[in-house]
Each structure stands twice: as C-alpha cells, then as structure tokens.
Amino acid sequence: MPYLTAGFVAVVLVTIALIALVALRPSLVEARGGRVLAFLALCVLPLLMTALGVSAQVEHSKSTEFCLSCHVMEPYGKSLHVDDSSWVPAQHYQNNRVPRGEACFTCHTNYTLFGDFKAKLRGLRHVYVNYIGTIPKEIKLYDPYNNRECLHCHAGARSFEESDLHKEVRAELAKNATSCLECHDTIHNVHGLAGVKIWKEGKP
Amino acid sequence: MTGASPRLTRRLQLSGLLVGLGLAVEALTMAWSHPTAFLAFLLVGGTLVGLGVLVYLYAIVSN
Numbered sequence: 089m090p091y092l093t094a095g096f097v098a099v100v101l102v103t104i105a106l107i108a109l110v111a112l113r114p115s116l117v118e119a120r121g122g123r124v125l126a127f128l129a130l131c132v133l134p135l136l137m138t139a140l141g142v143s144a145q146v147e148h149s150k151s152t153e154f155c156l157s158c159h160v161m162e163p164y165g166k167s168l169h170v171d172d173s174s175w176v177p178a179q180h181y182q183n184n185r186v187p188r189g190e191a192c193f194t195c196h197t198n199y200t201l202f203g204d205f206k207a208k209l210r211g212l213r214h215v216y217v218n219y220i221g222t223i224p225k226e227i228k229l230y231d232p233y234n235n236r237e238c239l240h241c242h243a244g245a246r247s248f249e250e251s252d253l254h255k256e257v258r259a260e261l262a263k264n265a266t267s268c269l270e271c272h273d274t275i276h277n278v279h280g281l282a283g284v285k286i287w288k289e290g291k292p
Numbered sequence: 293m294t295g296a297s298p299r300l301t302r303r304l305q306l307s308g309l310l311v312g313l314g315l316a317v318e319a320l321t322m323a324w325s326h327p328t329a330f331l332a333f334l335l336v337g338g339t340l341v342g343l344g345v346l347v348y349l350y351a352i353v354s355n
Contacts, residue, residue, distance in 0.1 A: 093322045100319040111308035114301040130348040134311045134341045157326040
C-alpha cells in the first residue's frame with residue numbers, strides 16, 4: 089500500500105503540474121499538441137487516477153487496520169490477541185490461519201463494501217453513526233453468522249472432514265441448519281476481555 | 293496563433309481548479325486508512341474531478 093500511495097501521489101502531482109500549465113497558458117490549446125495535452129491533463133489522467141484510486145481504496149478496505157480504525161471496533165481487535173486458543177478468532181489470527189493483514193474480511197466476507205447493496209448502505213450508516221448518531225452498546229451481526237465463512241477454508245480439510253463430530257452434522261453445516269458457532273462458541277467475546285492475558289505480537 | 297478566447301480560458305481555468313482540487317483530495321485520502329477517507333475520496337474527490345471533466349468537455353464542445 090505505501091508504494092501504491094506514493095505512486096498515486098506522484099502521478100497526481102504530475103497531472104496537477106500539467107493542469108497548471110494548461111490553466112496558466114490557455115493559448116496552448118490553439119495548437120494540436122496543446123489540445124492533446126489539455127485532453128490528457130483535464131480528462132484522461134484525472135478519470136484514470138480516480139478509477140485506480142477507487143480500486144486501491146476498495147482493496148485497502150479489506151485490511152484489518154481499516155476495520156479497526158473506528159473506536160468501536162477496538163475490543164474486537166483486542167480479542168484477536170487474547171492468549172487463549174479457545175477463542176476462535178484469536179486462535180486463527182495468531183496462528184496465521186487467516187492472513188493477519190485481512191483478518192476481519194476473511195471471516196466476514198459480506199460486510200459493507202463487499203456485500204450486497206443493502207450491506208453497502210449499512211456501511212454508509214456505520215460512518216454516520218460513528219460521527220453523528222448513537223453507537224449501540226452492543227454490536228451484533230445483521231444476519232446469523234453464515235457457515236460459508238468457515239467452510240470456505242475448512243471444507244475438504246482432513247482435520248475437519250475426518251472428525252466424527254463433524255461427520256454427524258456435515259450436511260446440516262453445509263445447509264446452515266446447524267451453526268459452527270453452536271460448538272465453537274467463544275468468538276470475540278468482547279465483554280469478557282477484562283483480565284484476560286493478551287499475547288504480544290512479535291515481529292518476524 | 294490568436295490565443296484562446298477569454299470564455300474558453302475561464303472555463304479551462306475553472307476545470308483545472310476543480311480537477312486539481314479533486315485530485316489533491318484523492319491523494320490526501322489515499323494516505324488515511326479509515327472509512328471516512330474512502331467516502332471523502334469518492335464523494336468529495338470524485339465529485340470535484342467529475343465536475344472538472346464536465347466543465348472541460350463543455351468548454352471544448354461550446355468553443
């Protein structure tokens with residue numbers, strides 16, 4: 089991302105310099121070359137940069153840093169660092185079972201930008217509530233957690249498929265008739281964070 | 293070369309100002325990791341750039 093941002097800013101600066109040239113020397117557009125320059129500076133490059141920027145912003149919104157940038161999400165970020173392997177998100181995060189840089193998105197693939205139109209509207213509402221509205225004391229998922237989020241990694245994995253307990257409910261899990269969270273029920277547990285031991289993430 | 297008409301000059305300058313401001317907002321928001329940055333990029337930066345491009349296209353079509 090830093091390289092992308094630096095590249096984006098560099099091209100923006102070049103574009104602004106070209107725009108300044110056209111705006112300060114409008115007589116340039118009388119010549120064919122000047123018209124091409126103005127078309128590039130005032131139309132092609134700005135639209136191209138905006139399209140690339142949207143793509144980069146969407147990609148960046150998958151990052152854990154992005155999700156945890158709102159104050160209300162801080163306890164959820166903290167729950168990834170609990171030093172107890174019975175906490176499902178912490179166990180996945182700390183053992184690289186989900187990429188740490190995209191930990192939230194890996195298990196919540198249908199949120200805000202990546203969900204349907206309704207999810208995108210909810211994302212806008214989240215921003216509004218964060219600044220102007222009243223943040224609810226307890227944050228809940230809009231819909232029951234979908235087993236798809238677990239099965240997109242675990243389905244087909246030997247440890248999952250050969251487990252006798254999983255074999256019994258395999259069809260129900262696939263249909264979401266039984267939730268994975270019925271058994272694996274220590275999730276973010278943000279109300280239980282006080283006093284728990286926190287794992288210090290070291291640098292590799 | 294007779295130089296651009298004052299009207300075309302004004303419109304090109306307005307377009308340049310809008311596009312330049314829009315790109316500056318977009319560049320600033322790229323460095324900030326927050327949902328608000330995304331919205332500012334799209335709603336402020338994108339709108340300014342879009343308006344600037346429209347002013348430019350109108351300027352060359354109407355000239």
